[in-house]
Amino acid sequence: MNLSLNWITLRVRDLEASLNFYHGILKLPLQRRFESRGKQIAMLGREEQPKLELIQGNDPALKPECGVSVGFEVESLNDAMEYLQSLGIPVARGPIAPNPRLRFFYVLDPDGFEVQLAEHSKE
Numbered sequence: 001m002n003l004s005l006n007w008i009t010l011r012v013r014d015l016e017a018s019l020n021f022y023h024g025i026l027k028l029p030l031q032r033r034f035e036s037r038g039k040q041i042a043m044l045g046r047e048e049q050p051k052l053e054l055i056q057g058n059d060p061a062l063k064p065e066c067g068v069s070v071g072f073e074v075e076s077l078n079d080a081m082e083y084l085q086s087l088g089i090p091v092a093r094g095p096i097a098p099n100p101r102l103r104f105f106y107v108l109d110p111d112g113f114e115v116q117l118a119e120h121s122k123e
Contacts, residue, residue: 007043007051008070010113015040015056017110022052025087026072026115069106069114077103077119084117 012018019042022028028044031051035041045051052070074080077095084107085091092114094105104118 005050007045007053009053009055010070010109010111011055011057012109012111013056014110015042015054018042018054018056019044021109022054025084025089028052069116070109071104071116071118074117074119077105077117080117080119081105 010018019030022044023030023042029046031043031045031047033040033042040056042054043051044054081091081095089107092106092108095103096105097103101121102118103121104116106114106116109115
C-alpha cells in the first residue's frame, strides 16, 4: 500500500472566522468552497500539498484539548511572529528550539486549535 496525505479536517464553529484566520491571515490559498449534506466546507492549501479541510458545524469531531495541532513551515520565524503579533494574535507557546536546526512557536486559531509555525535552518 502506498499512501500519501490528502487532507486534514478541522470542524469549526464559524467558517468565516476560520477562513479569515487561515486564508486571510496565514495566506493559505482557498482551493474551493462548497456545501455537502447541509454543511459548509472549505479546502485550503497549495496545489501540490495536502489540504486543510474546514467544516462548519456544532458537532466537533476533535476538540482543541485533544492534542492535535496543525503545523506550517515558514521562511523566517521572527518575521512570522512579528507579523502575527502586529495583527493582535499572541504567541500561545514558544518560541521553542528543540535542536539547532528547528525553531517553532504556536498560536491559537479561532476555535482554540494550536497552529505551529516552524523554521528549519539549512545548516
